[in-house]
Amino acid sequence: MNLNKQQELLSKYLQGTATPEESAWVEKWYCSFDSLQPASSEQPIDQAVGEVMMSGILKKIRRGKVIQLWQQVGSAAAILLIVLFGSWYYYQLNSSDSPITYSYITAAPGQHIKVLLPDSSTLWLNEQTTVRYTKSSFGEKAREIWLEEGEAYFEVKPNKQLPFIVNSGPLKTRVLGTAFNIKKAASYDEVQVSVTHGRVAVSTAGRSLAHLTRGNQLTYHKSSGQSTTRPINPAYTTAWQQGSVELQNASFQELSEAFYSLYNTRLKAGKKEIEEHTYTITLARSQPQAQAVAVIAAIHELSYTIENGTIELY
Template identity: 35%
Template sequence: MELRKFIKQLRRYQKGTTNETEKAIIEAWYDSYEGENEKQVLSAEERERVRNAIHANISESIHINKSTPSLWFNYRIAASVLLLCSLSSLIYFLLRPATPVPETYTTLRTLNGEVRKLTLPDSSVIWLNAQSQVRIPSNFDKDIRQVYLDEGEAFFEVKHNTHKPFRVVTAPLQVQVLGTSFNINAYHSLPHVKITVVTGKVGVSKGAKLLSFLTLGHELTYVTNKGTFEKKEVDASQSQSWKDGDTYLNRVKFEELSLVFKNLYGLTLKAGNQRVHDYLFSLRIKRDMPASETLKLISAIHNAHFRKEGTNVIIY
């Protein structure tokens, strides 16, 4: 298009007197400066800002001097170049993608033998077992009250709110409730994740797939490497008794017994032979019981023996 004609169209555009064809041509010219960014539609307010900027640039850059026609042509060329550069910069500034604000978290961790209690902004309560970590995002109390159990075991007492569901994310599962209490055991060293409901009702999902709803006294065990799960009825009170100092183990494998023992005492249990490794263990371990007394209790279950080697304890 001839430059002189295009500038006239720009003047009519700033005054709002262009016809539909001219308006479409000029706005298509605006769009050509979006580069590699996705096309974005200007709001009415943003269009007004662009129109005002055009008006300001034309008013400042084009000075009509009818007594010097020879200079007028040079002024028009210079003003057109300046106008193109100014508009390009302005449109890029208005349409550039917004820089996302990174999410921030409050992180709580526990050590061996440590149990901690955390009260959330909505008055919900989290009890965190030993060697565990939970993260609470800065925007926790928005449409969905979401927390992350990154490692370990936690008991949740959720304040009821029908308008804001409460969600716990613990790889690879999500647990969502409105108001209830439940326990999640998700230590990375174990091959499973266990979710036990003490009061109310929870929904357990993996990604977008709902696995099951759980109610009082029901427990879901998800086998991580197989992607399978099973439900059963349990004594729900035992699943949360660890926060009061008692840990109940019901026919657990040696790996889980070793994890609990290390969380309590900082010592590592090792099976001295395959027979001990294959045993199942059922017992109650009290937090205030000395490690030596607990070892005697463990050994007596299968008439085994133990010896200590540094921070390791061998059961044989």
Template identity: 30%
Template sequence: MKPPQLKKLIDRYLKNNVTDKERQLVDEWYQSYEGDKNALSAEKEARLKKEIYRHVKGQIDTPSAKIRWLNITRYAAAAVTILLISVGLLFRKKAAEHSNKEAYTIIKTGTGQVRKLQLPDGSTVWLNAMSSIRVSEDFENKTFRNIYLDEGEAFFEVKKNPARPFLVITRNITTRVLGTSFNVKAYNKLNNATVTVRTGRVQVNDKQRQLAVLLPDQKIIYSIKDHTSIMVTGDGGKSKAWTDGQTILNQASFKELALAFKSLYGVQLTSKNKLTTSYKYNVTISSSHTVDQAMKIICSVHQNTFRRKNNEVIIY
């Protein structure tokens, strides 16, 4: 890469007109120097020159090994000059990007906590235990009412506004509505994400395509590993039961059962019985139940026994 080419690369970078590979090359130089780069000390400038020189040397490809070092020396020295001229622009560009980052209000819940939230548009959100959502501080002025469910489970009652679609965005799927009530479950520890509609109609997409349009009492189960989904009939009314302290598990895996138990009581549920990984659980646990009462209900499903040890409950 000759100096004129390198200068063009920097110019295109500043105009955001580069490939991912080219962006990575420039970003590597930048990311090596986090902090305030607007006023470089002599020591920092020397370090920067050395680092840029190292990267430029690695990128230059000349056909003749005999003359490689001379060409590298000349090109690298010129490149350092070009980059130092551009470095102030790069730093200002990064600073501007940082200052333009959107500000969010983050709401989290702990073990056994359920929170009811009122959004600025009149929509209502119930946030289940061990969950986290983000809402833009400029939510009222956005064309799209985006809510980020970063972890956990939430039930939404959305105020209808056709001009401003309401989107619930998780790590793997996005649910889009105009006005409806529905439940989204997307705990990062689970293999699946689910959306269940209580009223209205929603559209569910993953990062590649539309998965389904759901009507009341319909549910989609999305496999995070395989990126596949199935649509089943579900009781939309029961999808909200946890907001009233009733955790209803239907054909739940042991992993899902253990997560629900952890969310309710903050206690780790494990098993010494290898068969538990193949079991499915149909069980309802009330938040009013003690740990021992809940475990008696759970163990009655497959005739297991349990033992408590400190902050752990073991199924046998």
């Protein structure tokens, strides 16, 4: 019987589609290995037949006959068997049916949490914020966190071999060691990344958006996919950590950033001249939002309205 016919019968036998006569031939062929003498190492064997033999070894053959088959097939098949078995064994060692498990951390309304991560990096969570990270491998195989919702500040322990990655919706922020703030509020169509020191790389869907350094902020609009960068005062964008912030001759944009940090509510200028005003004021989270707005409006004798989560001064 030629090799092609042998290969066909072996395949059918392993798939369970062989006839009784064909199965008897394969089993007779299988048993013949007990009586075969070792062949010359120079004897070639077809690669396809070798692959079928390998499959048969893993499924059918007892340990005692593997050695005799090894001697029989010669060096070409021996090399092939090593490669195939090695690949299978590596796969078995590195695959698992167990699903990936995550650790979740949530800061409830009015709560602020400081967390020491397994790699000794420090994480602060603003209220109503949830993050997750891989429970078993963080700091060993990877350092990756998902900001599900809210705002978090990171102080990352340097590790050049293991980048620290934060996923915040469509954005991926990658660092080696630095401090930065990410805000992803459900009520606004934007994700903000602000750097207080060091450098971060921000991307989306594999497309680089910016490399940010200290005192710079990227704002990404989820609906349009557009992003802008601009300089900021880090103290204003991270005011929520300290619970208060003191503004000295701050621009309206800086005031708006500090207010957003403390109250998760945007300030909007209803008139152009309002954006040209400066503001000297101390804002504290312990102060009710309505009271803080009233004080801001009184500085320049302004009025205001509150609608759809935005406060407009006019």
